[in-house]
Amino acid sequence: MSSQPMLEMRGITKRFPGVIANQDVSFDVSAGEVHTLLGENGAGKSTLMKILFGLYQPDEGEVIWQGAPTTITSPSEAIDAGIGMVHQHFMLVPTLTVAENVALGLASGRRPLTDLGAVSDRIREISEQHGLAVDPSVEVWRLSVGERQRVEIMKALYRDARLLVLDEPTAVLTPQEVDDLFVILRRMTSEGRGLIFISHKLHEVMALSDRITVLRNGRVTGQTVPAESSREQLAEMMVGRAVKLTPDRPDVTRGAARLKVNQLSVQGDRGTLAVENVSFDVFGGEILGIAGVSGNGQREIAEAVAGLRSPVSGSQILFDDENVANLNTKQRRARGLAYVPEERMKDGAVGDFSVSENLILVDHGTDAFTSSSGLFKFDAIKRHCSELVERFAVKTPTIDTQTSNLSGGNIQKVIMARELTAEPTVLIASQPTRGVDIGSAEYIHSQLIAQRARGTATLLISEDLDEVLGLSDRIAVMFDGQIIAIVDADDATREGIGLLMAGVVEPTG
Amino acid sequence: MRDFFTVSILVATIASGIRLATPYLLAGLGETIGQRSGVLNLGVDGVMQLSAFFSYWAVLETDNLWLGMVIGLVVGLVMGVIYAVVTVVLKAQQGISGIGIFLFGLGFSDLMFRRQVGTPKPANQLPEIPIPLLSDIPWVGEALFEHSVVTYAAFATVPLLAWMLRSTTFGMNIRAVGENPQAADSLGVSVAWNRTFAILIGNGMAGLAGAALVLELGIFQPNLTNGLGFIAVALVYFGAWRPVGIMSGALLYGLVAAVVLQWKAQGIIPRGASDIAAMAPAVLTILALIILAGRVQAPAALTRPFSRH
Numbered sequence: 001m002s003s004q005p006m007l008e009m010r011g012i013t014k015r016f017p018g019v020i021a022n023q024d025v026s027f028d029v030s031a032g033e034v035h036t037l038l039g040e041n042g043a044g045k046s047t048l049m050k051i052l053f054g055l056y057q058p059d060e061g062e063v064i065w066q067g068a069p070t071t072i073t074s075p076s077e078a079i080d081a082g083i084g085m086v087h088q089h090f091m092l093v094p095t096l097t098v099a100e101n102v103a104l105g106l107a108s109g110r111r112p113l114t115d116l117g118a119v120s121d122r123i124r125e126i127s128e129q130h131g132l133a134v135d136p137s138v139e140v141w142r143l144s145v146g147e148r149q150r151v152e153i154m155k156a157l158y159r160d161a162r163l164l165v166l167d168e169p170t171a172v173l174t175p176q177e178v179d180d181l182f183v184i185l186r187r188m189t190s191e192g193r194g195l196i197f198i199s200h201k202l203h204e205v206m207a208l209s210d211r212i213t214v215l216r217n218g219r220v221t222g223q224t225v226p227a228e229s230s231r232e233q234l235a236e237m238m239v240g241r242a243v244k245l246t247p248d249r250p251d252v253t254r255g256a257a258r259l260k261v262n263q264l265s266v267q268g269d270r271g272t273l274a275v276e277n278v279s280f281d282v283f284g285g286e287i288l289g290i291a292g293v294s295g296n297g298q299r300e301i302a303e304a305v306a307g308l309r310s311p312v313s314g315s316q317i318l319f320d321d322e323n324v325a326n327l328n329t330k331q332r333r334a335r336g337l338a339y340v341p342e343e344r345m346k347d348g349a350v351g352d353f354s355v356s357e358n359l360i361l362v363d364h365g366t367d368a369f370t371s372s373s374g375l376f377k378f379d380a381i382k383r384h385c386s387e388l389v390e391r392f393a394v395k396t397p398t399i400d401t402q403t404s405n406l407s408g409g410n411i412q413k414v415i416m417a418r419e420l421t422a423e424p425t426v427l428i429a430s431q432p433t434r435g436v437d438i439g440s441a442e443y444i445h446s447q448l449i450a451q452r453a454r455g456t457a458t459l460l461i462s463e464d465l466d467e468v469l470g471l472s473d474r475i476a477v478m479f480d481g482q483i484i485a486i487v488d489a490d491d492a493t494r495e496g497i498g499l500l501m502a503g504v505v506e507p508t509g
Numbered sequence: 510m511r512d513f514f515t516v517s518i519l520v521a522t523i524a525s526g527i528r529l530a531t532p533y534l535l536a537g538l539g540e541t542i543g544q545r546s547g548v549l550n551l552g553v554d555g556v557m558q559l560s561a562f563f564s565y566w567a568v569l570e571t572d573n574l575w576l577g578m579v580i581g582l583v584v585g586l587v588m589g590v591i592y593a594v595v596t597v598v599l600k601a602q603q604g605i606s607g608i609g610i611f612l613f614g615l616g617f618s619d620l621m622f623r624r625q626v627g628t629p630k631p632a633n634q635l636p637e638i639p640i641p642l643l644s645d646i647p648w649v650g651e652a653l654f655e656h657s658v659v660t661y662a663a664f665a666t667v668p669l670l671a672w673m674l675r676s677t678t679f680g681m682n683i684r685a686v687g688e689n690p691q692a693a694d695s696l697g698v699s700v701a702w703n704r705t706f707a708i709l710i711g712n713g714m715a716g717l718a719g720a721a722l723v724l725e726l727g728i729f730q731p732n733l734t735n736g737l738g739f740i741a742v743a744l745v746y747f748g749a750w751r752p753v754g755i756m757s758g759a760l761l762y763g764l765v766a767a768v769v770l771q772w773k774a775q776g777i778i779p780r781g782a783s784d785i786a787a788m789a790p791a792v793l794t795i796l797a798l799i800i801l802a803g804r805v806q807a808p809a810a811l812t813r814p815f816s817r818h
Contacts, residue, residue, distance in 0.1 A: 075694070075695055076697030079696070091689070091695045092692055093688045093689045093693070094688065094809070095688050095809075096681070096684060100681055103681070104693060104698055106696075108678050113676050113677055
């Protein structure tokens with residue numbers, strides 16, 4: 001290992017109209033090292049990486065690659081120089097095979113024909129060398145998320161990347177897959193490759209990093225090593241104030257079962273059963289967490305309970321002992337349903353609408369907001385919305401601001417405000433803090449805990465295992481359309497839930 | 510009705526069906542390549558009308574059929590350059606841009622025809638070239654192997670394009686930019702160039718389709734295509750974005766049209782109902798699209814302009 005870093009970014013400043021995305025940021029990676037870049041959305045991590053990949057040019061500062069000042073002007077130049085990236089949203093073509101995805105953009109030895117035979121052979125070699133199991137002949141759409149990620153890493157190794165940037169690589173993996181990934185990454189650093197790890201999952205950052213650099217509002221707020229730091233300290237460096245990572249859950253007396261789901265089966269988008277014979281109860285004053293890798297039926301359960309997806313006949317969904325399976329969403333809302341959907345901008349809010357329009361999206365036709373002549377009561381709407389914005393700490397210039405201009409966390413607060421003012425009996429919260437900054441996440445968690453204290457039956461669906469473990473009273477684990485176990489949160493461990501998420505019912509050594 | 514089932518009439522009808530299928534096939538194949546790269550072109554019909562007119566005009570003036578075909582191709586390519594600038598460089602909304610191209614083609618070919626030719630005059634037609642030996646096979650020979658060079662070429666293009674899409678780097682790039690242009694771009698595959706080439710292939714083939722249509726007939730009239738180019742776009746869905754599928758669809762349309770013509774000539778379809786019979790292709794299109802709805806997957810990035818940020 002040479003003493004000189006393989007990559008050095010010195011004093012990088014990048015300004016956009018009205019924003020300084022990076023201010024005097026210095027960051028370096030040595031061969032054989034995992035250097036983590038930690039920060040909230042908008043802290044400047046992606047800008048820095050876009051500069052590294054030539055998508056932006058810095059206004060000030062320089063990039064030194066393997067000892068020489070370098071100007072990179074496009075992603076393909078970065079690839080040619082030996083810098084690879086595994087994007088958070090996989091850059092794969094689902095209809096192409098693994099070999100075709102790897103070969104894309106590379107010169108073929110048999111021009112104008114592709115040379116997939118040779119590419120496949122090389123893929124098998126690299127697979128063996130790095131313990132990276134991928135079948136080159138399979139179309140990517142058939143692969144699991146974990147396998148797709150291995151294809152992304154394969155693409156970088158095939159191009160012999162010396163430095164690899166991993167952008168939130170664990171977001172969609174089970175804990176076991178994360179462990180496997182870390183083994184692969186460690187093997188890569190032992191060969192002298194450098195890794196930049198971008199993540200906001202603090203325990204993973206602590207587990208994998210050699211060094212950690214924290215960004216906030218475009219500036220470096222600290223550099224540390226795991227041995228001299230803690231999750232709480234890292235969170236404080238990210239947010240700029242002390243943060244409670246695990247919410248307090250005061251004791252609440254559990255009420256009656258307010259949401260009962262019996263023998264629920266639901267079809268998925270492909271016409272096959274996505275949920276099969278699932279039964280569970282959620283009691284008043286309880287948060288039932290549903291853990292699982294995405295795509296195992298969680299979304300379909302949420303949509304079936306919310307009335308957005310028809311269950312297979314014979315399924316029962318009861319709110320306070322009344323079967324609502326044949327009622328539409330509006331009728332279910334009248335019986336106390338509140339729904340915070342997974343796709344915030346698709347199902348939760350209308351981006352082009354103002355904050356106030358989104359806040360009255362459900363109730364705009366009621367007497368409170370519409371007069372008998374059919375016109376909006378703008379004064380009442382304004383009063384109501386201003387109060388909600390205040391109460392839910394939504395950061396917005398005015399209530400007339402277009403919602404899509406807000407940050408993810410604030411949009412989520414708008415949705416929570418709308419859904420929770422109705423004082424629900426049944427609350428479905430799907431991925432409530434995905435892509436949300438730590439400060440907003442903390443607030444959203446406190447609101448869910450407050451609902452629990454009110455006696456609401458809450459169904460919490462999340463891929464963030466820490467969130468499920470921190471908030472739930474009981475945890476149901478979904479695998480392949482079924483709930484394979486429901487465990488008390490007090491008895492649950494990360495490892496145990498992780499095994500269940502992978503479909504392993506009886507833990508094996 | 511009985512007369513229809515004599516062998517000679519059946520053979521003639523099949524031969525005519527294959528001939529009528531040719532412009533559908535050329536235009537549909539071209540549109541397929543464009544769509545596989547993520548670009549919808551609703552202007553096919555307009556391009557066909559333009560190329561049909563210029564091709565016809567060239568043959569009328571020079572009696573040179575080859576020149577007519579080349580002019581048809583060139584007009585298609587010129588329209589392709591325009592469409593690529595509009596949709597790839599300027600990233601305009603594809604559906605509306607295509608309708609613009611269609612209206613331009615419809616109007617400009619009409620204008621040019623009125624100014625330069627005036628009344629329809631017959632021009633040279635594409636000759637039938639029997640293939641030696643094969644055309645001597647009883648019945649089959651007459652049905653399959655006595656066609657114009659354009660028809661042979663159109664059908665030969667089917668395996669060629671299927672192979673191009675499957676086995677060449679260019680074909681792989683086309684499929685990649687049509688499914689996930691961000692991924693292709695991140696690996697240094699130029700989305701703009703691949704889409705531009707795909708558009709040029711598509712429009713060039715639409716140009717050939719227009720030339721083939723007019724030179725089979727030997728005469729031009731305003732709105733010659735009568736919506737044929739739109740059917741060709743529908744054929745791409747019908748054929749599930751695969752060259753062989755497009756060919757099946759084109760043959761189906763050609764044969765239905767040939768049967769309708771034959772039945773009209775024989776009086777099986779009464780004169781008063783001939784307008785209703787003329788709707789057959791449209792009805793067929795709608796039925797096919799209803800049956801196929803949701804069963805085939807379009808290229809994921811179809812109609813979506815690509816930009817990096």
